[in-house]
Amino acid sequence: MTTTIIGTGLIGGSLALTLKAKGISQHIIGVDTNPLHLQRAIERSIIDEIAPLDDALPVSDIVILAIPVDRATVLLPALLDKVTHQVILDVGSTKADICAAVHTHHRRSRYVASHPMWGTEFSGPDAAIEDPFQHKTVVICNRENSASDALLIAEDIYMRMNMRIIYMDAIAHDIHAAYVSHISHITSFALANTVLEKEREEDAIFDLASGGFESTVRLAKSNPAMWIPIFQQNRDNVLDVLNEHISQLGKFKSCIEKENWEYLAELIENANKIKKILK
Amino acid sequence: MTTTIIGTGLIGGSLALTLKAKGISQHIIGVDTNPLHLQRAIERSIIDEIAPLDDALPVSDIVILAIPVDRATVLLPALLDKVTHQVILDVGSTKADICAAVHTHHRRSRYVASHPMWGTEFSGPDAAIEDPFQHKTVVICNRENSASDALLIAEDIYMRMNMRIIYMDAIAHDIHAAYVSHISHITSFALANTVLEKEREEDAIFDLASGGFESTVRLAKSNPAMWIPIFQQNRDNVLDVLNEHISQLGKFKSCIEKENWEYLAELIENANKIKKILK
Secondary structure (H helix, E strand, C coil): CCCECCCCCCHHHHHHHHHHHCCCCCCCEECCCCHHHHHHHHHHCCCEEECCCCHHHCCCEEEEEEECHHCCCCCCHHHHHHHCCCEEEEECCCCCCHHHHCCCCCHHHHEEEEEECCCCCCCCHCCCCCCCCCCEEEEEEHHHCCHHHHCCCCHHHHHHHCCCEECCCHHHHHHHHHHHHHHHHHHHHHHHHHHHHHHCCCCCCCCCCCCHHHHHHHHHHHHHHHHHHHHHHHHHHHHHHHHHHHHHHHHHHHHHHCCCCCHHHHHHHHHHHHHHHHC | CCCEEECCCCHHHHHHHHHCCCCCCEEEEEECCCHHHHHHHHHHHCCCCCHHHHHHHHHEEEECCCCHHHHHHHHHHHHHHHCCCEEEECCCCCCCHHHHHHCCCEEEHHEEEECCCCCCCCHHCCCCCCCCCCCEEEECCCCCCHHHHHHHHHCCCCHHHCCCCEEHHHHHHHHHHHHHHHHHHHHHHHHHHHHHHHHHHHHCCCEEECCCCHHHHHHHHHHHHHHHHHHHHHHHHHHHHHHHHHHHHEEEEEEEHHHHHHHHHHHHHHHHHHHHCCC
16 A cells, blocks of 8 residues: 655654555555655655655555645645645644634545654654554544545554544534643643743753653643644634633632632542543 | 651752762661551662651751751751751752741751752652753752851762852842742742633643653642641742732733734743843
8 A cells, every 4th residue: 555644744654654564555655835844754664765746646555744734624625635645634633623614615525634642742754653552542533425435444443553432423523632642731831831931030940851841831842833732723622622721820829829728628639529530 | 966857758868868878877767647658668678767756856967957948947946956967958948937937046057058940740759750950940048147167067068969059138038939939839830720610611632741841840740738838937928929920921912912923922932032041
């Protein structure tokens, strides 16, 4: 099976390495607007060949869109215009806009909307690793709009990557993603800025790598080129969650201000319930 | 060297295991108000012996206070009343209150105020592990108030544990700890409550273990018995940082609300600077 990966960064590169390692794809063509990324992807044997999209498409069985969600949403309809037998898969963190963009496209059924739930705070082909998707969840959205052969191929790929497939409406996906991923990034960015603001006043803050700071703030290294389009496309849900989060923080603030330690204990005991759903 | 560990939980238990493994202490006596913790600490060979504090103190060279900071602040003066040659070390997450509580004590110099910067979201003797402190930072506060022999013994212990020792005024320590540790816990607690609130409305939130959520929220499992006293003792600093953090979150909210993506990019690019100080 020949696969074209559009976007040879963290996700596209990791997918390419995994497809090759698992024997799912024998030949991988890389397409990227960044020539340095293509060069590194070839050097690291992430891809076998560099080609312009128009040359890659006719010889591919699968095309995977692994670019920022704003660009994916623009490129997908153009890609479907040219598709014959191929399956087009995207792996973006938002699903409602991209599904809406091709909803009435006459070749919509060649497209499978998906979101493999894995990532790191790093980006580019040098951040790509083999097989990080194992035992992670992949969400496939609006499966009723994909042709059954296209859906089967996408499911087969994710099953051979040992991922847990769940199905969801694209709009529901975006609400959930705001809670399980997008808000974490905003709190990390804001926490980094809180500390960096303080650092201007004080001497260097000591040893940020301990005391829990590192784990809560590592996402603050994440790439704005990837995240701003996510916040744009998922604006309303992200705002809902952010408002709720600020209101929850306000409760902690109020308890500490008023020295209401009993209510603070209740808030923390309630937060501890996350143990139930987070191993 | 015989060491008494008061509090055989996560930190006390991990210290005991490390002191024994490194050959720093040959005999470890456990003191704890929780008989179940003592039993588990004996079963796991974390401690060699259980004894009441009054029996343990005279036969010890070192006494390590590893209990919640409110109880440590009350117990330390009583302990110093009975001290002869021993060194008393505490390992609490706040330092200003406990140092103030014994500032004028005639045996103050037997006490070394310290804060080894390591912890996890788990608690109790079953969470204790050997040698987690390696290459971590330990802050020793107000060293000028400790006798030179007591300070040397404490420094020797931490050096043999391969920790990086830094020295700081207790008040400065608490300001820094609010930034590098305490605020991370509040944001995690609040984030857990944000998601749990949502979960009541929606079906179960999917796969919280991916998308960055797990790392930002794992601290929300932390024990209120440990954390409420920290927030009590470090109330003013924690409120300062929390206000700054809410104000930083407000900037993200305002950008997203007003669709001011340029300013959002600036905020994220600024947050990315955390890379400089966080490897």
